[in-house]
Amino acid sequence: MTLQDSLLGFAALAALITVIPGTDTALVLRYTLSQGRRHAYMAAFGMISGAFVWGAAAATGVSALLTVSTVAYDVLRFAGAAYMLWLGVSLWRASFARKDGTTDDGGQPLRGLPHLSYEPLGRTWAKGLVSNLLNPKYGMFCIAVIPQFLVPGVPPVWMGLMLTVVSNVEAVVWFIVIVAAAHLFRKWLEGPAFRRWIDRVTGTVLGAFGVAAVLEARHAA
Incomplete structure (x- = not known):
């Protein structure tokens, strides 16, 4: 796998993960609709800061695991591939279970967003940061996916940071789209059909990546 192939492949996967409606999307929507674009962008910036911490x-x-043991690294790759397969199956199952009035990943309904009292922008950033740092799913995703996209000859730390930058750039674009289109596409974004479609597409891609990762890890072993 070349550096370009790794970055492009990861960009495609990260783009699908980014657009899954969850706590980050719900929080940005809440701030957009209740306090305006500045607070929404600040919350998004906090989430991106947290994502960079997870990625780094x-x-x-x-990198440390590679230095200590190649066997442990292979175990991590298999575990990461299994996690992606499990996540893909879970998304497909969730897509069939969703009905009107279901909640997002954070357990908060997307409909009827509560009004948030005005707060300082610094506090809004902190809420976005903490929201991401306390989300173990994102950390598990980073640990599971980064080993699959390492490139021979490129230090793992630098490769991981490059992949994190790619995902954060996509997150910035996605949050800008959410803020800009919140009012125009509100009903569409909140609709269960949209969430089912995203779940199924993302689940299929994650499952395919998981199978490919298992086959590649077995071949390398």
Whole structure:
């Protein structure tokens, strides 16, 4: 796998993960509709800051693991591939279970968003940061996916940081789209049909990546 192939492949996967409606999307929508674009962008910036911390931590951990044991690294790759397969199946199951009035991943309904009292922008950033740092799913995703996209000859830490930058750039674009289109496409974004479609497409891609990762890890072993 070349550096370009790795970045493009990861960009495609990260783009699908980014657009899954969840706590980050719900929080940005809440701030957009209740306090305006500045607070929405600040919350998004906090989430992106947290995502960079997760990515850097995952890259550093993978680098340390490679230094200690190649066997442990292979185990991590298999575990990451299994996690992607499990996540893909879970998304498909969730897509059939969703009905009107279901909640997002954070347990908060997307319809009837509560009004948020005005707060300082610094606090809004902190809420976005903490929301991401306390989300173990994102950390597990980083740990599971980064090893699958390492390129021979490129230090794992630097490769992990490059992948994190790619995902954060996509997140910035996605949050800008959410803020800009919140009012125009409100009913569409909140609709269960949209969430079912996203779940199924993302689940299929994650499952395919998981199968490919298992086959590649077995071949390398």
